[in-house]
Amino acid sequence: MSAVGTNVTTTLECVQSKQINDSHKYTKEYGAGAASVLHLAEKSGITGIDCVVIADSWFGGVRLPPGLRKMGLHNISMIKTGSAGFCKEELQKKLMG
Numbered sequence: 001m002s003a004v005g006t007n008v009t010t011t012l013e014c015v016q017s018k019q020i021n022d023s024h025k026y027t028k029e030y031g032a033g034a035a036s037v038l039h040l041a042e043k044s045g046i047t048g049i050d051c052v053v054i055a056d057s058w059f060g061g062v063r064l065p066p067g068l069r070k071m072g073l074h075n076i077s078m079i080k081t082g083s084a085g086f087c088k089e090e091l092q093k094k095l096m097g
Helices: 018-022 032-044 064-070 088-096
Strands: 052-055 074-077
Touching: 018 032, 032 052, 032 064, 064 074
Parallel strands: 052 074
Antiparallel strands: none
């Protein structure tokens, strides 16, 4: 669904069960949260057209941005410092100078 005149696209999907969600082709490589976003991006038809996907911290993680880049998409999302794979020490060094 696109909001007329805004260039905003919204794609929705009901999660039917954990088994169906876990069967998405991206789940094994990217995890369930990122796989949901990647699946919806693919379903919406926005892949490869240089769009920005915005995700909250439930879906955003360190594995989501690389998956979206492979689809030709950009990402704005919150990544919690406690997320697996988050380089907290590196970030602290950069912020402290």
